[in-house]
Amino acid sequence: SMTSKPSRPFTVIVEGNIGSGKTTFLNQFKRMPEVIALSEPVEMWRNANGHNLLDLMYEDPTKYSMAFQSYVQLTMLEMHQANFDPPIKVMERSIHSARHCFVENLSNAGFLAGVNRAVLDEWYKWICETQDVNADLIVYLYTTPETAYERIKERNRNEEKKISMDYIRTLHDLHEKFIRSGLTKRFCKAPVIEIDANKDLSELVPKFDECKDMIMKSSAHND
Numbered sequence: 084s085m086t087s088k089p090s091r092p093f094t095v096i097v098e099g100n101i102g103s104g105k106t107t108f109l110n111q112f113k114r115m116p117e118v119i120a121l122s123e124p125v126e127m128w129r130n131a132n133g134h135n136l137l138d139l140m141y142e143d144p145t146k147y148s149m150a151f152q153s154y155v156q157l158t159m160l161e162m163h164q165a166n167f168d169p170p171i172k173v174m175e176r177s178i179h180s181a182r183h184c185f186v187e188n189l190s191n192a193g194f195l196a197g198v199n200r201a202v203l204d205e206w207y208k209w210i211c212e213t214q215d216v217n218a219d220l221i222v223y224l225y226t227t228p229e230t231a232y233e234r235i236k237e238r239n240r241n242e243e244k245k246i247s248m249d250y251i252r253t254l255h256d257l258h259e260k261f262i263r264s265g266l267t268k269r270f271c272k273a274p275v276i277e278i279d280a281n282k283d284l285s286e287l288v289p290k291f292d293e294c295k296d297m298i299m300k301s302s303a304h305n306d
């Protein structure tokens with residue numbers, strides 16, 4: 084009989100604060116043929132039709148938060164809908180952390196007026212109701228705000244020069260709430276896999292390998 088191909092690959096979403104080690108985690112999967120690892124589309128945000136929306140947002144969040152988060156929502160939806168052949172897709176962040184961590188933060192900070200937040204929210208609700216933006220596993224890379232901030236300063240990404248410790252602490256709290264409030268159950272039934280990504284990289288890789296094994300086992304289960 085025809086086996087009905089699942090509408091999407093076994094989907095893993097990697098969530099975590101800025102500087103929590105997501106890129107390092109994703110790179111572990113880039114070598115595996117049965118996995119397609121999709122990094123956050125930062126390059127698209129840096130060049131949206133010639134505009135560096137990421138830089139504009141950090142330079143003048145009041146003026147550009149709406150344009151930036153609206154474009155993030157579109158690019159994240161494209162990532163959710165990207166269905167390649169490999170049976171497993173690992174995504175860096177999601178349309179969900181965009182809404183519940185970053186949009187929430189900009190709104191709380193007063194950079195996103197109520198009307199803008201309402202429009203973003205209407206799009207988000209419609210997308211969740213009509214598109215398949217669900218996941219099979221969520222991996223949460225836990226760090227302290229201090230560790231995250233240290234790594235951001237080390238990595239020294241140009242647009243992130245102005246990031247303050249307060250911003251990272253607030254984002255940390257929003258990620259903790261997003262992950263631990265049960266909100267993720269709306270788009271992923273499985274329990275969140277948490278990795279203590281506070282360690283330095285050498286201790287982290289064995290943890291990544293352990294997590295990779297769990298992902299491979301769960302996805303095999305899924306077929």
Ligand SMILES: Cc1cc2cn([C@H]3C[C@H](O)[C@@H](CO)O3)c(=O)nc2[nH]1
Pocket residue numbers: 101123125137155159176177178180181182185243
């Ligand atoms: C989904 C989502 C990711 C994301 C990243 N960012 C920022 C945080 C980092 O400085 C940079 C790359 O993650 O983009 C943001 O402001 N809003 C976002 N929303």
